[in-house]
Amino acid sequence: MLDHLVAAVCTSDTGAVAAVLESFRAARIGPDAVTTEYIPAAARILGTAWEEDRLTFGMVTIGTARLQAMVRQLQQDHRADAADPAAQSAVLVLIPPGEQHTLGAMVAAAMLRRKGVSVSVQIAPSVNDMSTMLANRRFQAVLVTLGSIDRVDTCVKLVKTLKQITKGALRVAIGGAVLDECRNDLTDAGADLVTNDVETVISEFGLNEQMSERNAW
Template sequence: MGESSDRKGSGLSKTQQPAIRFLVESALRTVISNTTRSAPRTREEWIQRLCEALMSDSESSYRAAIASLMATGVSSEEIFQSYIPAVSAYLGELWVSDRASFVDVTVGASRLQGLFRDKGGQASAQWSDRSIPLGQSVLMVVPQYEQHALGAFVAADNLRQHGLWVHMAIGLTREELAELSGTRRFAMIGISVATRNSVEKKPSNL
């Protein structure tokens, strides 16, 4: 009678109960492991932690990791100027050594570029051409055939730190670039390519 009542109360058979218990205990172990996981102590450990967060399924993990890093006293500028380029290089190492899949590395790189886009958008919202100390604009070009844009975002961020307004031109055609450069006066036009081999593909009118 008691056994029958237990089954009715739980809604699970004897064979189902151990399986559910195993799943619950496994989930609890995962939560405890993530909670008690020690914080990185060195710059290299932080870079690895950031890479893991960038490639994770969670959209908020990498932002939480960055927030944790800043809580240790690392400034936002140091993160963008030092940590993120190092994280980008480490993602490349993981891909070359087959320790991360193409999808994982692509997701991580895309999120890094998103951080720079957000930062650049905030700067553009705060500054206009006339309010910038130097009053000069730069066109940063990432050609259509180039698949790596993170370097261009890093360079653009550095230029903004020196008081320049940077317009990002990513994947534009030759005609679009010609029209853009003709309608605005740029103090400099930069082209970002990953390797020297990409220079040979440079459009003749750039």
């Protein structure tokens, strides 16, 4: 199935993605499994193929964009996001300005939703937008994606801004492909957690406790 998925997002056949999604349904592989297991694996295959010159940058870009579209399509209906946003804790997933690698953030959001966490994904919001958002909705944590080393300074500024807006009260986690190269910079900026493990985010930030409270009678 994974090979079929990779082929579908790389072909010029516009019906290939729909066909492979139907194959997943026929095999009784649900949307959550496709989003959190197959799509990340397909993205890694695309990246490796580009590094080994088996795919062009343009082909990988198109393939990744199609994977992102699949995530959006598969995650359209989530009970965790259906409740009144003003009445529950939630997680804000931020993609910093200039960051081109958005697939990881979308998959992380899908993983959180799969666990019953309410998620809002925002791409390159302004400081005013973030201030308004944080004032109008109670977020328990913010997850920031960092996919390239040249976005580290932007990410550091974003973390500092989030801490300033919330007077240090809001917990911030950073995830992405280049964490090992800039872990100290991120923690020095005020990041509470630097990890690619969604389960660690849920555990360390007590999101499972919040879910239990919401589900209690």
